[in-house]
Amino acid sequence: MSVAAPEERDGGAIRARGLSKRFGSLTAVDHVDLDVPAKHVYGFLGPNGSGKSTTIRMLCGLLTPSEGEIEVLGLQVPAQADELRTRIGYMTQRFSLFEDLTVRENLEFLAAIHDLPRERARARVDELIGEYDFADRQKQLAGTMSGGQKQRLALAGAVIHRPELLFLDEPTSAVDPESRRDFWEKLFELTDAGTTILVSTHLMDEAERCHRIAILDHGRLVADGTPAELEAALAGRTLLVHARDPRRAQQRITGIEGVLSVAQIGNALRVLVEKDRDAADRIREALQAVDREAGVEPVDPDLEDVFVSATAHGARERKHAA
Amino acid sequence: MKARRLGAIMLKELRQLRRDRVTLAMIVMVPVMQLVLFGYAINFNLRGLDAGIADQANTSASRALVMDMLATGVVKPALAVQTPQQLMEALRRGQISVGIAIPPDFEQRRAGGRTVAQILVDGSDSSVLGAASQLAQTPVDSSAPDTRAPLRSTPASGPISVVGFYNPQRRTAVNIVPGLIGIILTMTMVMFTSIAIVRERERGNMELLIATPLTSGELMIGKVLPYAGIGLIQTTLVLLLGVWLFDVPIRGEVLGVYVAAVLLILANLALGLMISTRAQSQFQSMQLTMFLFLPSILLSGFVFPFAGMPKIAQWLAEVLPLTHFLRLIRGVMLRGAGLSEMWIEVLALIAFIVVVMGVAISRFRKRLD
Numbered sequence: 001m002s003v004a005a006p007e008e009r010d011g012g013a014i015r016a017r018g019l020s021k022r023f024g025s026l027t028a029v030d031h032v033d034l035d036v037p038a039k040h041v042y043g044f045l046g047p048n049g050s051g052k053s054t055t056i057r058m059l060c061g062l063l064t065p066s067e068g069e070i071e072v073l074g075l076q077v078p079a080q081a082d083e084l085r086t087r088i089g090y091m092t093q094r095f096s097l098f099e100d101l102t103v104r105e106n107l108e109f110l111a112a113i114h115d116l117p118r119e120r121a122r123a124r125v126d127e128l129i130g131e132y133d134f135a136d137r138q139k140q141l142a143g144t145m146s147g148g149q150k151q152r153l154a155l156a157g158a159v160i161h162r163p164e165l166l167f168l169d170e171p172t173s174a175v176d177p178e179s180r181r182d183f184w185e186k187l188f189e190l191t192d193a194g195t196t197i198l199v200s201t202h203l204m205d206e207a208e209r210c211h212r213i214a215i216l217d218h219g220r221l222v223a224d225g226t227p228a229e230l231e232a233a234l235a236g237r238t239l240l241v242h243a244r245d246p247r248r249a250q251q252r253i254t255g256i257e258g259v260l261s262v263a264q265i266g267n268a269l270r271v272l273v274e275k276d277r278d279a280a281d282r283i284r285e286a287l288q289a290v291d292r293e294a295g296v297e298p299v300d301p302d303l304e305d306v307f308v309s310a311t312a313h314g315a316r317e318r319k320h321a322a
Numbered sequence: 323m324k325a326r327r328l329g330a331i332m333l334k335e336l337r338q339l340r341r342d343r344v345t346l347a348m349i350v351m352v353p354v355m356q357l358v359l360f361g362y363a364i365n366f367n368l369r370g371l372d373a374g375i376a377d378q379a380n381t382s383a384s385r386a387l388v389m390d391m392l393a394t395g396v397v398k399p400a401l402a403v404q405t406p407q408q409l410m411e412a413l414r415r416g417q418i419s420v421g422i423a424i425p426p427d428f429e430q431r432r433a434g435g436r437t438v439a440q441i442l443v444d445g446s447d448s449s450v451l452g453a454a455s456q457l458a459q460t461p462v463d464s465s466a467p468d469t470r471a472p473l474r475s476t477p478a479s480g481p482i483s484v485v486g487f488y489n490p491q492r493r494t495a496v497n498i499v500p501g502l503i504g505i506i507l508t509m510t511m512v513m514f515t516s517i518a519i520v521r522e523r524e525r526g527n528m529e530l531l532i533a534t535p536l537t538s539g540e541l542m543i544g545k546v547l548p549y550a551g552i553g554l555i556q557t558t559l560v561l562l563l564g565v566w567l568f569d570v571p572i573r574g575e576v577l578g579v580y581v582a583a584v585l586l587i588l589a590n591l592a593l594g595l596m597i598s599t600r601a602q603s604q605f606q607s608m609q610l611t612m613f614l615f616l617p618s619i620l621l622s623g624f625v626f627p628f629a630g631m632p633k634i635a636q637w638l639a640e641v642l643p644l645t646h647f648l649r650l651i652r653g654v655m656l657r658g659a660g661l662s663e664m665w666i667e668v669l670a671l672i673a674f675i676v677v678v679m680g681v682a683i684s685r686f687r688k689r690l691d
Contacts, residue, residue: 060533085535096530113534157530 013038013165013196014059019068021054021219028054030219031068036198036212041191043210044200045307051219052200053093056167059198060090073165086114089158093169095150097157099143103134106142107157114161124160132156132186148179155186159195166190168199172206184209204303213303215310218318223310227303234272234301234309239280241269242295243287249294252286259283260312271296272305272312344606348613355613359620362635368453371629373397374409374418379428387439388422390460396453397422409442413487415663416653419444419629420454431481438462438481445486446497446656449627458482488573488656495568500651501624503560504644507553507586508618509611514549515594516607524603538686546591553587554580573658581661582650585671589643592675595682618644646670 014036021029029051036042044052057063059072061081070077075084097106107128111121129138132152137145142153151171158166168187172180184206187197191211199210207213208227215223223230243249246264253262253271258279260272273279280296287294339345373392377384392399397420401412409421421442425431431438439462443454462481489496522528531541561579564570572579593614601607619625621639628636628645639645646667653659653667661668 062529062533082535082537085533088533090530090533092526092529092533094526094529096526098527099525110534113531113536115535 012036013073014042014198015071016059017069019055019058019070020066021051021058021063022066028219029058029065032216032219032221034214034221034224036196038196039191039194040211041187041197041199041209043207043213044198044216045202045204045207045213045303046200046216047202047311050216052216053169054219055216056090056169056198056200060084060088060167062090086161087164089161089163089166091154091158091166091168091171093173095142095154097142097150097154100141102139102141103145103153104129104138106153107160110157110160116161128156128160147174148176148183151175151179151183152186155183159190163195165196166198168197170200170202173201173203180206204307207303207307215307217311222313223306227306230306230310231301231303234305236298237273237275237309238299238301238305239271239273239283240265240297240299241271241283241287242267242293242297243269243291244293245291249287249291252290253283256282256286261308263308270299270305272308342606344601344609348609351613352616355616359617359635362621362632364626368449368627368630369395371397371420371450371453372400372418373420373422374401374403374412375399375422376403376406376409377422377424378405378426379424381429383432384424384428384439387424387460387462391422391457394456394460396456406440406442413442413444414653414657414659416444416649416657416659416667419447419450420457422457432462435481437483439483441482441484443484443486444488444657445490445492446488446652447627448489448492448494448497450629451484451486451492455484458484493568495564496570496656497652499560499564499568499570500655501648502564503557503583503651504586504622504647505619505624506556506560507583507647508590508644509615510556511549511553511587511590512594512597512614513608513611514552515546515591516597516601516611517604518545518549519595519598520601520604520607538683542595542683542686546595549591549594550584550587553590554583557583557587570655572655574654574660578654578661579651581668582647582654585650585668585675586643586647588675589647589671589678592678592682593643596678596685599682599685618642621645623648640670641674643671643674646674 012035014034016032016034019029019032019034020027032051032055034055044055046052054063058065059070059077061078061084064078072084073087075081077084098109101109104125107125108121111125116124129135132155134149134153134156137149142150145153151174155168155171158168172183175183187199191197199206201207210227212224212226213230214221225233241249241253246267246269250262250264250269253259253269256279258274260274262272263270271279271283273283280298284294284296287296375388377388391397400418403409403412406421406423409418409423412418413421423440423442424438425440428438441454441457443451445451460482486492519528522531557580561572565572594611597607597610597614601610617638621631621635622628622642622644623639624644628639631639650661650664650667650671653664654661
């Protein structure tokens with residue numbers, strides 16, 4: 001269930017060319033080109049260590065790129081990072097509000113840091129406390145709240161100055177599914193109001209919700225588009241295999257020419273094959289020999305297939321190099 | 323208890339220790355530094371006290387007497403003035419710790435067997451007074467040996483009298499309490515600030531703060547000023563208790579005491595900030611604080627008299643803010659000196675604040691790399 005992208009409005013919010021970051025001999029981000037349209041939820045999908053956080057930190061001017069150009073909201077980064085900071089919100093991966101301050105104290109602090117005049121600050125804090133459902137928790141210490149509540153508070157803090165652009169670094173990785181759904185409701189409310197959101201995640205169901213996604217793998221951008229586009233590109237390449245003994249079937253199928261990945265889903269196997277090969281027939285043949293009842297049928301690709309196919313290429317290259 | 327599990331804990335501990343470079347350095351540096359500092363700092367044989375000389379007689383015999391006193395090595399000439407009043411002023415300013423006054427009628431007094439010279443001593447440090455008292459033993463070449471009892475009740479009964487000022491009863495509290503303000507401020511201020519910043523980095527708050535329009539200057543100054551207020555409360559507490567419980571005098575202006583305290587507080591806060599730009603954890607900033615605290619205690623003149631330390635230790639001590647603060651606070655509280663009379667110490671503290679604060683702010687970047 002992918003969300004249809006809103007019609008293209010305005011220009012891009014973020015534009016990066018040849019963005020690279022090296023820490024010593026490690027290349028965390030490797031020549032990434034990025035275009036994030038305004039008023040979209042743009043997802044950064046990638047496994048841990050793929051360079052998502054590093055890219056976000058470079059985009060908001062917290063890290064200096066080793067190479068490349070960045071333009072965010074029309075400002076050059078890092079040169080104009082100070083000006084940029086007044087127009088963006090940044091929600092860190094780890095809860096970074098003050099655990100020994102109350103909900104209200106944290107918000108009041110952030111309002112003052114963002115230079116909101118006293119009167120407006122009070123009104124804004126009240127508004128956020130209502131909107132984010134903290135009315136009966138104003139005086140609770142942030143450190144004593146649950147993961148979901150903390151994330152909600154962190155989001156309220158990140159938007160206190162009504163930023164045009166919001167960076168969220170794996171915002172819901174430590175949150176239960178219901179809190180996650182509420183959290184995403186908030187994000188769409190924000191984009192409706194005109195905010196651009198760049199959110200990183202390693203969760204497929206979150207990526208599905210984004211208007212557009214980019215897949216990062218080992219610091220490289222390996223796919224970029226709307227979830228629907230990316231899934232459509234895989235049409236005909238995903239198969240579902242039913243077999244009496246899925247474990248044995250998996251062993252047989254793995255290694256057949258043209259098979260990219262085989263994953264067990266309950267009693268079935270989900271197989272991703274390369275383009276323009278008769279892999280499906282070869283799988284059928286291989287299985288007939290051991291299991292006469294085995295069936296192979298095509299299924300609609302989902303984002304996980306997109307992800308596997310996008311990252312498989314790099315993985316094979318690295319295997320060859322090793 | 324199983325040897326295998328015990329061994330696993332020990333191995334884990336050593337592996338972690340090996341990766342903690344600051345702790346590793348402390349294991350070696352603390353004993354080395356303690357040994358060197360104590361070895362240098364503890365010297366009960368005080369020599370080379372700065373002396374001012376007012377020889378109003380200026381005869382060959384009076385000059386010979388002064389030369390004999392200098393020859394003991396207990397004092398070294400630092401100032402030559404005309405009158406005992408000028409000696410008193412220099413003493414109050416802290417420019418000298420000993421004054422040698424020889425009256426114009428030196429020759430007649432010598433012939434008459436009366437007191438021929440007076441040693442004026444800054445008695446706020448009793449070890450200085452003790453050392454200077456040795457000067458009374460200097461033989462005076464007299465043709466008529468004195469057999470009568472001395473007219474004054476001075477510690478030295480002889481032709482040379484020794485007068486200790488500022489702490490005539492030799493009460494230890496009088497010397498210790500002003501210094502204690504410095505010790506307390508040095509310990510707490512450095513630790514508070516360094517930990518306050520490092521804690522935010524450890525907890526991840528720093529990443530939030532640097533992504534906001536907050537400037538480094540606002541962040542640093544905003545973080546240290548509340549502690550400056552706390553430092554002033556501590557100062558007031560020690561002063562009140564010192565006056566009530568130990569009857570410590572405040573002979574100079576109270577404002578001067580607070581100005582001196584503010585200077586030391588700012589110097590220490592700057593130092594704390596500098597530590598915080600280096601330390602990776604709260605534990606490391608504690609260690610670095612203690613590492614800097616040790617030489618402050620030993621070399622500043624709080625425990626051991628400054629004059630008794632070798633040159634190299636004195637130079638090192640001149641870099642420490644506590645050294646200058648101690649001279650200031652003892653001058654203001656015990657000798658009634660004004661800050662303008664001790665401008666060199668004030669200037670030294672200001673220079674320390676400017677340099678260290680500048681280094682701290684330039685080292686602190688609003689970036690993660």
